[in-house]
Amino acid sequence: MNRKELFKHIQNKKSFLCVGLDTDLSKIPVHLLKEKDPVFEFNKQIIDHTIDYAVAYKPNIAFYEALGPKGWESLQKTLEYIPKDIFTISDAKRGDIGNTSKLYAKAFFEAMNFDSITVAPYMGRDSVLPFLDFENKWVILLALTSNEGSEDFQLIQSNKGEFLFESVLRKSAEWGNPDNLMYVVGATRGENIAKVRALVPDNFFLVPGVGAQGGSLEEVAKYGMNDHCGLLVNSSRGIIYAGKDLDFGKQAERESRILRDEMEKLLEKYL
Template sequence: MTANQIFEQIKAKKSFLCVGLDTDIKKIPKHFLQCEDPIFEFNSAIIDVTAPYTVAYKPNLAFYEEQGVLGWHSFVRTVQYIRANYPEQFIIADAKRGDIGNTSAMYARAFFEQCDVDAVTLAPYMGSDTVKPFFDYAGKWGVILALTSNPSAAEFEMLTLEGGDKVYERVIKTSAEWGSIDNTMYVVGATKAQMLEGIRELIPDHFLLVPGVGAQGGSLSQVAKYGMNSRCGLLVNSSRAIIYASSAEDFAEKAAHEAALVQSEMAELLKTLCQL
């Protein structure tokens, strides 16, 4: 999928919502525990009711790997379900991989050839050979961690380097030369919304994956104000606020309601800031 194809989906749905499938087996409605594959059954129900309002899904691998082999099976089934029923959706494996070249190539093969996701989140700390193998696949993306929203991010990301750049700025400047706007996104936390303005000066045309809206307290309007470009350029992720809107029998109805509310706000922001 190219950047333009993502933008076409954004225009069609008037949404730049990414639903995070951070599916904790201890938080899903209890009746799913009677199913053979509780995580998949919950995911498929959430996907069915939120698909009209979203352009992307982001399964976080930690919530699947925690279940061992069965969890990995749930992840693969979830991806297959989206592919079969909602092929227009952009699928991000939130795996935060980052290793030397040969190992990185195996990760790319696993996620792109075996699992058929569109993108993988990547930690660039070890340099270009941790990221470039993911760019060997046409239509696939590397989503590079840049400025994250966790409290301890400042311990490294905000350090000032010789020459005046912050670490996250150097990461963006350097890694932007490895790929293109059609295969490289950046993770920027919603709780750092005002800093998006400076990031846009570095990468005006790249897509940004922005987690932290919803349960983490990030402001959607602030993210759009500082981070949106003329082609939107944003995928804003919400996980817990949508998928755990209710733990009762009405979980799907409540999830759909929350996703619809976010989409409605996004439609207004797209109209105001992008004239869409």
């Protein structure tokens, strides 16, 4: 999926919602544990109830890897179930020396056919460039994350007063372009989102941290939106675990609709 197609999808649905499929067997409704593949059954019902509001789905790969071969089977079935016009994100946070990154890229882009993958930039360009060699596939580079420990490194300042995350943005922008490179930018960072947008004005951001983590959707749009929206705002726990009983799908639908309705207003306001 290219950038124009993604923006058109956002316009059609009046939404820039990404639903995170962080599917945990200890948190899904108990009645699903009787199913042959409870993870896939849970994902299937979440997708069925949120598909009218979501433009992207983001499986967090750790939740599937932890289950061994069965988890990979559940992930593959989930991918095959997601409609083809929906953007898919492998939240795998890969990044290693060149040959290894190339194989990671082949795994997620060719074998599993994800549209995108999250990548850690710490090892530099030769760990990221192999992911950028695939046509109509995207790297989503960790830039300014919303976790507490992000301050350990990302907010270190150079003797010129530049934060490390700003250095990462400047350098990585030389490797890709707005048609194949996105950035993870946490919603809880407030005005720092504006600093990121100033450095990479045309790139899409994947924004976690809205909802359960306390980020403000209004602030994300105010500081991060550009003329083609440029945002995919992720909600995981706030949607998929909104309900714990037989009607969990309907509860997920309700939460998705609430977010979409707010997003529709923000698109009208800032575009």
